[in-house]
Amino acid sequence: MKHKVSTTVNGRRHEHEVEPRLLLVHYLRDNLGLTGTHIGCDTSQCGACTILVDGKAIKSCTMFAVQAEGKNLSTIEGMAKDGELHPIQQAFWDEHGLQCGYCTPGFIMAASYLLSTNPNPTEDEIRKGLEGNLCRCTGYVNIVKAVQTAAKTMSTAPAKKATVTAGGE
């Protein structure tokens, strides 16, 4: 038996008939084609699938798609706006906060929730705030730095120019 689910994802309305057992992360990836949200474990440990549900960081493997009925979801694909990176994305780029990149969307979403609740976190608060996300490449050193940098940018400049272009500093 299928159930109807209607959600708003990154500002766009979606409506689908889905199996009740379909996980939200599979709905995002397979039904909506939003493959930036990744899957790294089976036990809600790694945080690669972290998104925002009504502004709160949620591991999208811990929800069924049908539980997202009527909710407002944000994924990594919605972070950059009008060709401009979100300051957290820019900070991950600037601080070399990623290597293989697989865990990165989850970290960026978790960091965005952290900074929305605590705009000036201490190093310790950043580490605790990100403990639900695992990275195997960076040793977290530059991830922590990236969140510190993003916090500074977001608290000082309302809109520092940051465009999506590759190149030197």
Place this chain on the structure above:
Amino acid sequence: MAVTQLVGAKIHRREDPRLITGHGHYIDDFTRTGTAYAAFVRSPFAHARIKKIDITDASKAPGIAGVYTARDFKGQLAGTHPAAPAFTAAKKYVPDRFPIAEHEVCYQGEIVAAVLAETRAQAVDGANLIQVEYEELPAVMDLEKALQAGGPKSHTDGPDNVGWDIPYTGPEVTEAAFKEADVVVKERILQNRLAPVPMEPRGVIADFEGFDNKLTIWLSSQSPHFIRLFVSGSLGLKESQVRVISPDVGGGFGSKISPYPEDYLVPALSRIASRPVKWIETRTESIQNATHGRGQFYDVEVAAKKDGTLLAMRLTQYLDLGAYHGTFGGFQAVACLMAGGAYKWPGGISARTIGILTNRVPTDPYRGAGRPEATHLAERMIDLVALELKMDPVDVRRKNFIQPKDFPFTQNFGLVVDSGDYDKALDKALEHAGYAELRKRQAELRKQGKFMGIGFSTWIELCGFGPSAATAPATGGIALVESAQVRVTPTGSVLVYTGTHSHGQGHETTFPQIVADQLGVPMDSVELRHGDTAEGTAFGYGTYGSRSLAVGGVAISKAVGKVIDKGKKLAAHMLEAAEEDVVFEHGSFHVKGSPDKSKPFGEVAFASYGMSLPEGMEQGLEAVAYFDPPNLVWPFGTHIAVVEIDGETGDAQITKYVAVDDCGNIINPMIVDGQIHGGVAQAIGQALYEEVVYDDDTGQLRTGTLTDYMIPSANEIPMMIVDKTITPSPTNDLGVKGIGEAGTIAASAAVINAICDALSPLGIKHVDMPATPDRLWKMMKEARK
């Protein structure tokens, strides 16, 4: 190479914009139209006989497209899983390994059946309906018991459990030194079994197009050309009929080098079912089936003089091979050859390696592979000598270092260490750590009954595999050299193809830095391509063993050199000058002494596709180069860890971490630091938290999820003080060495030495890994009795 603009600069990574916006392309992000999803049925037992497989219910389940067991693959897949002969000479016993078991399963997770279905969920549902009847057999789990005659065997038809037993050098080599020694220290040192846990598990998509007899495979791999070589052979296809694409890969750490059963089965299923087939590994499947690292213990003895002079070492490596030889599992024996570390051993080293077959998943290279083990044991033994002689561990190290004047230095096993300056890295690290202050602080804390320790690792490494003469015999004939192709388009943009594979290392950035500098063109006119066997040279050798820059990067530089050579000939023709009078500088060819008489690179590139070429010159501007390095490269450094242990709970916290490393010339310092951070974190994981645990009797995996297998989070890894010394390698023109594994090679010894130092007031001399609170609490409790 001249002093330049881009090499050595912190250039932001070009791969990042797609990765930070969610537009990377990992395996599960691809799906072909008409795809069938595969799920595998795996043995729940470590060792059992397969009596019967009943597929009746599964075949009738919704959405099932097919159910397959071993006999369905007969005629589809030929031969057994490859096991490289390694450099360990002849192996004693190499059990045959087929991608799917027919009569006997030898580790928990071995595949016994496959299901294809219309959706992923239906495939898993179908697999759950397959009934397999097993007769459980005794599991071989303990390495020492496995060596006893007459005990249970890991394979019922095998002669015994000895995969290999190779003495590199006998005990007689060190006999004299042990007789004249003032002190002899002995220890058994464990190397905990580790799961690599790349954040992206493996995955395979195969599309066999029967009318063309062509196969395309997308998979998460560090070495796509090797997969093409192995899989085409097994499927009876020519390499030219198979294309392997390894796109964005979410980490490998060694676990994505060797071919896996699914790499053969998924393409075979695509050919059988005549449709694309997709399989994505779950995390539990990954911990259960992806190759593990380490899983060893060592018996070590060191002979030394009263003044701290090291004389000789004796060691035996006991290596848990798992149920089958890993394809490159033999490489782990390199630990024996590297056991001497950064020191001189005038009385020799006696080394023996024993590879033991058990009923666990096979071990294979995992970040560092053999070299972390060597560093750990050498650095532990140095500290035990220092403790015995009541000397500062720094002084014992300094006294025995190979000295700068000794390079190139031929060590005890005939390997030639190309360069080094070990005191320099040690001095710098001591300064960063504030060593004298730390010892004072330690004395104060000890008075208060607190446990604080300082640990050293003055590590060295051999990497950059490697010279053809050393590597071809180890792999069964294919040298681990590297290839590159550089193509200049008519408008002067540059396409660079490398046989290495980037899965986090940033090659898309660093390799164009080298090329843009050498050609004097803007970096944005250089593009790097990798990971697709249909592009670039005939063969690429992949990324592992800290080889990409020191072998692949040098190959690229050589190919660019060939392009410049052809450009010179053409420019001389255009400038009406003799070729030997033309020089290439800052992106322009000019006549020696007349810088105004010049042709920019772009103009020469355009002309190369035109009509006015010198007599006999072909059109175009491109070149292929292979680099066969004359030696391996030898990075080194000093890591210092400061640890405080809670006397009540046994919890060890790293309060300071210093890493001073030397990887020769640096292309991009930001990326080098990142490699160190990640490598150190992985070794901290081994030292304090990680261990794959199987039940001792049944062989059941007890750490099959990330709930039970703990990889460190941001809470467990400290900030690090990271610095460099630069001793260019004389082995290649760029003067570079590898850095990908350095942190992992160095750090476990520093952390464990710090813990042992902290606990030395209790009389504790040695602590094994992982030094969990539980283990330390028990040891402290025992010591206080």
